[in-house]
Amino acid sequence: MKMNLTGKLALITGSTKGIGKAIATELAKEGTNVIINGRQKEIVDKVVAEIKDRFPNTFPQSASFDLSDTSQREELFKKFPDIDILVNNMGIFKPMNYLDIDDATWQHFIDVNVYSGNALAKFYLPKMLSKDFGRIIFIASEEAIMPSGEMPQYSLTKTMNLSLAKSLSKLTVGTHVTVNTIMPGSTLTEGVDTMINDMYKDSDLPKTEWESDFMKNHRPLSQIQRLIRPEEIGRFVTFVASPYASSFSGEALRIDGGMVPTIF
Numbered sequence: 001m002k003m004n005l006t007g008k009l010a011l012i013t014g015s016t017k018g019i020g021k022a023i024a025t026e027l028a029k030e031g032t033n034v035i036i037n038g039r040q041k042e043i044v045d046k047v048v049a050e051i052k053d054r055f056p057n058t059f060p061q062s063a064s065f066d067l068s069d070t071s072q073r074e075e076l077f078k079k080f081p082d083i084d085i086l087v088n089n090m091g092i093f094k095p096m097n098y099l100d101i102d103d104a105t106w107q108h109f110i111d112v113n114v115y116s117g118n119a120l121a122k123f124y125l126p127k128m129l130s131k132d133f134g135r136i137i138f139i140a141s142e143e144a145i146m147p148s149g150e151m152p153q154y155s156l157t158k159t160m161n162l163s164l165a166k167s168l169s170k171l172t173v174g175t176h177v178t179v180n181t182i183m184p185g186s187t188l189t190e191g192v193d194t195m196i197n198d199m200y201k202d203s204d205l206p207k208t209e210w211e212s213d214f215m216k217n218h219r220p221l222s223q224i225q226r227l228i229r230p231e232e233i234g235r236f237v238t239f240v241a242s243p244y245a246s247s248f249s250g251e252a253l254r255i256d257g258g259m260v261p262t263i264f
Contacts (some may be wrong), residue, residue, distance in 0.1 A: 003242035006031030009083045010241065013037045013067055013120070014090030016047050018189035019139060022230035023087055026238045028055040035080060037063040037090070068112045073119055082127050085241045088117030088161075089139040093154040095195065101153050113157035114164065121168055125177070134177040135241045138165045139233075142185050142256040148218070158183075162252050169250030178249035180240055185256030186219050188227040223258030 010027050014020040016038035024034045028051050036051070038044045041064035051060040063080065065072040067090060091113045096105070121136050128134025143151070144158035162181050169179040186192065188211075200210045215225045236255050239245055254260060 003030040003238055003244065005238070005242055008032045008085055008241075009035070009080075010085035010087065011035040011037065011063065011080060011083050011120070011124075012087040012089055013117070015087075016040075016043045018191065019184065019187060019230045019233050020087075020089040021047060022234035023089060023139075023237045024060075024234075025051065025054075026231065026234035027085070027241065028058050028060060030238055030242070031055075031058060032085070032241075033059045033061070035061050035063045035083070037065065037067065037076075039066045040064065067116045067120070070119075073116070073123075077123055083124055084128075084133065085135045085137075086120055086124050087137045087139065087237060087241070088120060090116060091139070091154075091157070093151055093191065095150045096153060098149075098152050106153055106156075109153045109157050110160070113154070114160045117161070118164055121164075121179075125168060125171065125179075128177045129172065129175060132176050133243075135245075136165070136168065136177075136179040137237060137240055138162075138179075138181040139237075140181045140183045140252070142183050142254070142259050144181075144183055145252070146260050150218075165252075166250045172249060176246065178246065180249060180251045180253055182233070182237055182240060182253045183256060183260075184228060184233045185222065185254075185259045186215075186227050187233060188229055192227065219259060221259045221261065222256075226257070228255065228257055 010032050012020050012024045015024045015036045028034050036044050036047045044062045044064040048060045048062050063076055065076045067073050138161040140158040140161040143155040144162050147155035165179050165181040196210055196214055215222055
């Protein structure tokens with residue numbers, strides 16, 4: 001199915017690697033002109049060039065800004081005053097013991113994972129409403145509704161994403177603008193790969209078995225018993241961003257491998 005996204009302009013925050021890059025790639029595959037965001041210009045420009053090479057009929061652009069910084073967000077708004085699709089993917093995570101988390105760390109996670117995306121939504125939502133089309137998508141996590149306890153400061157922010165998206169969806173009633181949250185399960189990003197490497201590097205377990213052991217012992221409720229691949233998330237986000245996904249808004253959409261139990 002073609003997603004009817006040719007010529008749409010999409011900003012994907014935190015899109016130089018992992019899920020964000022996969023989302024940008026899948027959108028570009030459908031003809032979307034993607035805006036690649038990251039803090040390091042040389043890395044952003046490299047991803048832009050890569051996408052342009054793969055999808056020469058699209059026009060990827062660079063947005064090398066730290067979007068947790070107010071002044072840099074203002075620079076982004078000047079460069080890209082109007083977009084069709086906003087994917088709030090930028091986020092940080094780190095396994096931490098609850099008792100070791102100080103107030104500054106709590107605030108930093110909220111600033112990056114919540115306030116940044118909120119500022120972008122607040123700027124772009126009125127413009128989407130004025131033209132009666134737009135998509136705002138928050139990338140959360142199954143941690144939002146089923147915290148593992150491994151990183152409470154991260155789980156808190158993902159739950160906040162769900163609440164914020166639902167609130168924003170109330171402003172779009174009767175329009176062709178939608179606001180949704182997507183909750184990936186454990187995904188094999190560069191960060192997760194590093195985390196697993198740190199967990200198992202001193203063990204006697206062969207590296208080929210690290211993923212399955214991690215799923216068995218740390219994500220036992222997963223029905224697929226493997227880490228989700230970023231491109232799988234990218235394809236799902238692409239559908240939600242498309243005009244065909246017009247029948248739902250304010251939803252918390254799960255792509256977690258069946259990890260979160262369903263209550264009938």
